[in-house]
Amino acid sequence: MNIYLESFKTFFKIGIFTLGGGYAMIPLIEEEVVNKKQWVSKEEFLDIIAIAQSCPGVFAINTSIFIGYKLSKLRGAIATALGTALPSFLIILGIAMFFHEFQDNPIVASIFRGIRPAVVALIAVPTFNLAKSAHVSWANCWIPIGGALLIWLLGVSPIFIILAAAICGWCYGKYIKPTI
Template identity: 55%
Template sequence: MASYWQIFISFFKIGSFTLGGGYAMIPLIQKEVVEKKAWLKESEFVEMLAIAQSAPGPIALNTAIFVGYKARGVKGVIFSSLGTILPSFIVILLIAMIFTDFKDNPGVERVFKGIRPAVVALIAAPLYQMGKSAGITRKTVIIPTLAALIVWQTGVSPIYIIIAAIAGGIAYGKFIKKK
């Protein structure tokens, strides 16, 4: 069983060395809690991740809350949450104190632009891996890809895409799948 400090240190480490936000943290959380520490099984992690995405709030924090609760109950939630939040809080505090001096520096702008492709790769790789473990096929990737392209190219609100997907799912379930 995980100790409170193990939970805190694991999430603090992940929060400290991840660039790109919550979705970039997911593969590191998965590797830490499923593969290294074995606090969760792969299937539990995938189910928990679906719930964490559905719950309001940042996905990395939601994931940390679920893992902390599963590992050590309510106190585990406190330690996992603090481990996730503190690195970002400290970094943002430091950046706020010194960034005003460097915000217009072209070198700093280039560094941030250079980090973007790495962040995309950090997000794409675990999504692909989790998709495989969740049984997602190439055919099922078409719909979200088309939805993203429609939003990007036409500027249509994602709300309309979601409403259309709900209507399509209901129609599929009532009319097509029954046959």
């Protein structure tokens, strides 16, 4: 099958069956592109996630663009980006066209109340997988926990957390525990 069509269909399928945004897509993307299709390795996938989070824009689109570019340069990036974005666009278009007909429907409200906890789980799983792959252990788990608490409770900008972590990591590697 044509790589453009196959990558478009893969990301379209991921986009259409994912509720909860880009972070909820991570396990589905990983399953498809790392485990099933083996388009990227686990290590490459983790690097792509880190870079996609650092770039401005929609996380899921950034991730799909990096994977598509790795597969087939610019055309691959366009195919995967369209595959990721098109389902959301079509769903939002459909909702906008018919929203007034079901906005007060108690069944719809109940469905969404049930979906919300599942979305939390979909976001938690890649978080734990990323922590394991990034070698977060009991000795250093205070770093992501402390960073999350600073952002959540005190409203510290994530940019400052990233900069502080980079400086601390550099100092640790340079002065405390040099690498071999």
